[in-house]
Amino acid sequence: MQTLQEKAAEWSGVDTSDALAIDETNLYEKLGLQTFINLSTNFYTRVFDDEEEWFRSIFASSTKEDAIRNQYEFFVQRMGGPSLFSQRKGHPALIGRHRPFPVTHKAAERWLHHMQQALDATADIDDDSKTKMMNFFRHTAFFLVAGDELKNQGQASTCKNCKHH
Amino acid sequence: MQTLQEKAAEWSGVDTSDALAIDETNLYEKLGLQTFINLSTNFYTRVFDDEEEWFRSIFASSTKEDAIRNQYEFFVQRMGGPSLFSQRKGHPALIGRHRPFPVTHKAAERWLHHMQQALDATADIDDDSKTKMMNFFRHTAFFLVAGDELKNQGQASTCKNCKHH
Numbered sequence: 001m002q003t004l005q006e007k008a009a010e011w012s013g014v015d016t017s018d019a020l021a022i023d024e025t026n027l028y029e030k031l032g033l034q035t036f037i038n039l040s041t042n043f044y045t046r047v048f049d050d051e052e053e054w055f056r057s058i059f060a061s062s063t064k065e066d067a068i069r070n071q072y073e074f075f076v077q078r079m080g081g082p083s084l085f086s087q088r089k090g091h092p093a094l095i096g097r098h099r100p101f102p103v104t105h106k107a108a109e110r111w112l113h114h115m116q117q118a119l120d121a122t123a124d125i126d127d128d129s130k131t132k133m134m135n136f137f138r139h140t141a142f143f144l145v146a147g148d149e150l151k152n153q154g155q156a157s158t159c160k161n162c163k164h165h
Numbered sequence: 166m167q168t169l170q171e172k173a174a175e176w177s178g179v180d181t182s183d184a185l186a187i188d189e190t191n192l193y194e195k196l197g198l199q200t201f202i203n204l205s206t207n208f209y210t211r212v213f214d215d216e217e218e219w220f221r222s223i224f225a226s227s228t229k230e231d232a233i234r235n236q237y238e239f240f241v242q243r244m245g246g247p248s249l250f251s252q253r254k255g256h257p258a259l260i261g262r263h264r265p266f267p268v269t270h271k272a273a274e275r276w277l278h279h280m281q282q283a284l285d286a287t288a289d290i291d292d293d294s295k296t297k298m299m300n301f302f303r304h305t306a307f308f309l310v311a312g313d314e315l316k317n318q319g320q321a322s323t324c325k326n327c328k329h330h
Contacts, residue, residue, distance in 0.1 A: 003254065003255075004254070004255055004258070004261075004262075005253075005254055005255035008255060016252075016255070020248075020251070020252060023248065083185075083188065086185070087181075087185060088170075089168065089169070089170055090168075090169055090170035090173060090181070090308055091257070091259050091260075091305065091308060092256070092257070093169070093258065093259050093260040093261070093308075093312060094256050094258050094261070095256075095258040095260060095261025095262075095264075096169075096258070096259070096260025096261055096312045096315060097169075097260075099260075099315055140256065143255055143256060143258075147258060147261045150261060150264055
């Protein structure tokens, strides 16, 4: 059976070692808090204005402000900065916290499309950091697609509300 | 609606700030890799020999060696050491990776009982580190109980194999 990590590498086309290159440099120290806030603001401005309703609606249960904060606090923490996310919300628990959302291959690609645009629109992110971040994001997006598929496995075997299975 | 973090604090009786006291000291630098290996070995030796079959059986899908390695690599990474776990397996994804297991209140208490015994049986862990680690473990155990309950919520609303709900 393929592990989450193996699925992430295969589906994203990004080797695990390339995804983990974000740990070679402290990107938080290099880019600073404001750059992360700007990136997430640019990202969610695109997402909340997306013409594709199927994608926009995935985020409808959250305010734009909360979405921005959750995202940049996690990025800051994961990329060498203070544990802003965990101090406020606990373990990142990426798969668990994405559980309510349909994290499909198509949704991952659309997320990554907006993130690439947001990276390009954010001042002060050098090309090397951009490449490292996109590799990390791409690998992680498909890690979450792999995590999402656990839901379907769980459903068939553990549904206790139904006599059919 | 209570967050995962709020449920963890309430059910564990450990404030979030006390759980995060593990970040005040670099416990990996203080205790060293071998102590973490010894702790996880002591822990899983107890678990795999547990007289309570309902608890022992939760771990039956894994070898003892794998269980030990997964645990100490995560502890080392979370407590200030190198990212051994993520380099091998990706994001910790604590809730997602515990998905196959019934993480009940009762199971959390039994896990913590064995962990307290394992901490007491492991040489070279000073009392302050022990307290910090137990607070972190207790809070995290109930964070995972809260995460486990998401499964039941998901089932009722998303089961697509059944016409009844």
